[in-house]
Amino acid sequence: MVNSDATPAQSPAAGPQGPAAIDVAHLIKLYKTTRAVDDVSFRIKRGSITGLLGGNGAGKTTTIAMIMGLVLPTSGRVQVLGHAMPEQSAEVLGRMNFESPYVDMPMRLTVRQNLTIFGRLYAVKDLAERIDQLASDLDLKDFLDRANGKLSAGQKTRVALAKALINQPELLLLDEPTASLDPDTADWVRRHLLDYCRTHDATILLASHNMLEVERLCDRVIIMKRGRIEDDDSPDQIMARYNRTTLEDVFLDVARGRVAEGTSS
């Protein structure tokens, strides 16, 4: 297991830019006898984009769910934007947002109605303007007054992304953000996320099976396997360590138990 030396979890949460966006220390989640997450520690600095990689059952979703406060850890500590989760979640929930395939937007409501409700929940100022802006940015204008249930999978993904951006979050947690999108739209969404991250100094943690997406978007990759962190570094460093040219090959190496050069233990 490799933990990032650049951002050791044992150090105090506050750095030169203030507290880390996410600070996870010795996180363990047991479901009866199954260790879904096994002593995971990492810190994610503000303004960065980090990819959480791993096969099915690697513990990515559980880790993200614990960061969001939807799942309580068996032991360990989670801090988000300098606040302990879930104890101080009221301090941060309005400053973060998420998108996940595990949730949907209400199907019978129109896109505008859905965004209005979430905008109000997040106390967004000038909400009508914000919705118009998102509709323009994410190309939702043509179906803003259509029921969510009548949208294509790609349109739904864009609406979910609009909901995730409604409050201009400082921290964005994304689970498969470009699933169901055609390559062109997916690329467009990725560029939008990058642009959002740069202009708002926002932090993104994303779980994805799309290695190309992770390579293009992320400046750091955390690879998980069987609930533990297998590797944690920049995409280039990880590919170099495994002597591979793509993250997909690295992913296959990790999944099939091949060990990175110089990290055998």
Place this chain on the structure above:
Amino acid sequence: MSEITVHRAISWHRIQAMVLRYWYLLMSSWPRLLELIYWPALQIITWGFLQNYISQNDSFFARAGGTLIGAVILWDILFRGQLGFSISFLEEMWARNLGNLMMSPLKPIEFLISLMIMSLIRLAIGVIPMTLLALFFFDFNFFAIGLPLIAFFCNLIFTSWSVGIFVSGLVLRNGLGAESIVWTLMFGLMPLACIYYPVAVLPGWLQYIAWTLPPTYVFEGMRALLIDHVFRADLMVWSLGINAVLFVASFAIFLALLRSAKHHGSLLGGGE
């Protein structure tokens, strides 16, 4: 949703947002609206004719005019109040929207208050036509009960909310596999709440249990009013006291079940 911070300021804006969400949903679906009116109307017509029939043949019911119809309407306040609460909650489960809400700044207490408001709105849509039917078809003016009606209504709606909060917690913890409890639990109270008969009809030991239920006091109070023309304030006070305990207990249980759901990861699924 932060469960730790229920004591902090409640946001009326967030409650309004949730009520608006359910209002949009209700207005977008005429079958949902029709269903709200259909069953109460069917109930009142069936029981109204039964009341008419037995009042012609039995001097007791002739004297106690409207007892059955009154009981049906009050039962519907209790039952529909809980359903109105629980169905709004289930809508979130069916829509797989609970995760979005849990991750938003919405607090559990705000969520529950919005469900209570929706239960009142749904109740009004169902019960007001019901009372008009009773008035025009069976010559029973439900609102002629007067001020005691407020006491009856408040006690019944508090009970319905307590049951609604409790079953919502169960569904939250156990997923939609526990959905049937939403539809059936209130019927479990029916025999003991003594809706259509006095508590004295029950065996002695069962009467003790019946008196632990707030609706029992309401239905007993209704009979005292309609048959003996006496308003039993003491019964209403007892009902209110037990309701207060039930309400606090159901909220505490809801929070405990929410916490348990977070421990078991139930919020990620929400399915069976």
